[in-house]
Amino acid sequence: MSWIVNATLLLAGIACFIALNLIGSYVAKDGVLHEPFALIPIGYLLSFAGILGTLWRIALNFLQERSH
Incomplete structure (x- = not known):
């Protein structure tokens, strides 16, 4: 779900x-x-919000994969 929100924020900024x-x-x-x-x-x-959200999601995915 957060990928959709981040993409929407980024596309709205570009729009x-x-x-x-x-x-x-x-x-x-x-x-x-x-x-x-x-x-x-x-x-x-x-x-900026879309980019920050995307970076946050990437960091969380990285940390979750690393902890397993």
């Missing part, structure tokens, strides 16, 4: 970066930058 590039950003006539900035930290957090 945030893809959405950021697809949405794009622009400067309005009054000089205000319009961009979906929230996708950047959310993408990093989701990707």
Whole structure:
């Protein structure tokens, strides 16, 4: 089950970066930058959580195999 959660977190992080590039950003006539900035930290957090979870699962599997 945790592999599915980790893969979902990682894919959601990647999807945030893809959405950021697809949405794009622009400067309005009054000089205000319009961009979906929230996708950047959310993408990093989701990707980091997915990578950490995967590394944690690999470490637990390694320790369980080693103890037998």
